[in-house]
Amino acid sequence: MKLYYAPYSCSLSPLIVANEAGIALELERVDIRQAPHRVGEGEAFAAINPKDYVPALRLNDGGLLTEGLAIVLYLADRAPASGLAPASDSAQRYRLLEWLAFIGSELHKSYSPWLFHPELGETAQQAVRAKLAARLALVEQALADGPYLLGERFGVADAYAFTVIGWSKLTGVELSGFPRLRDYLERIAARPSVREAVRAHGMAVAAAA
Ligand SMILES: N[C@@H](CCC(=O)N[C@@H](CS)C(=O)NCC(=O)O)C(=O)O
Structure with missing residues (x-):
């Protein structure tokens, strides 16, 4: 493939x-x-x-x-x-879809394109930053229940969240108020599979910190 x-x-x-x-x-x-x-x-x-x-x-x-x-x-x-995704007939599968949809529509499409294109205007940027802060607070809250979004095990939602929230440094999104989220990004960045993916993908800095 x-x-x-x-x-x-x-x-x-x-x-x-x-x-x-x-x-x-x-x-x-x-x-x-x-x-x-x-x-x-x-x-x-x-x-x-x-x-x-x-x-x-x-x-x-x-x-x-x-x-x-x-x-x-x-x-x-x-x-x-x-174990990257729960079985399709399991209740957890729907929790996974819930996270993937949230990351896609509420996080991904807030960072991109808005925060990568300042020329879209300061008003739009401010609105997006405020929305993102509220959405990231929800992730911070969820991480109180376990090291990963679905609990104990790393999965596809974590790969997607890491990728998208990893744009925070590039786009000036402040994560200092989200200690669990910062630890989460560091934990994922340390995984050998992630380090290798980041290297191969040509992305020198992934973790937001
Ligand atoms: N809905 C798509 C969005 C993918 C997307 O936004 N890709 C960006 C990079 S992160 C892109 O290729 N942008 C180029 C463009 O839109 O012209 C998905 O979830 O895969």
Whole structure:
């Protein structure tokens, strides 16, 4: 399988999950800083993925799977013994979906694109920062119940949360009021699978601290 990725982006999350699951992925870098986005020697990425954003996973049957949420679940389900996602018929599976949706819509899409594009305006930035502070407080609260979002075991929601909240340093989101969250990021950053993913993904600084 091949993962289309871009450094510093949300495509780090599926790479962490693949490493944790013991699944080797071929990596193809996409330059999302230039328009149109381009792959490798210059092919337009939109010709490969009409959504024109990463991550995208080329499956062994030739199909293309997009949306980070779907990709991390797909990878985790290829390696059920890894425990990265609860079984599909379990109550915990819905808790996982709840977290993935929250991270995707409430966190990911607040940091990006808003905080990466100051030109979108100070009013928008302030509104997003206030919203994020409230959402991150919910994560801080959840971490009182266990070291990871679903309790004792690291899973796909943690890979996604680490990736997204890891943008805090780059975007000036203050985490000093969230000690459990800071410990959580450090704990995840120390995992060998995560260190390797961060290295391969070309992302020198992941933890927000
Ligand atoms: N809904 C998508 C969003 C993915 C996304 O926002 N990707 C960003 C990088 S983190 C991207 O490729 N942006 C380039 C663009 O939108 O032009 C998902 O959850 O996978």
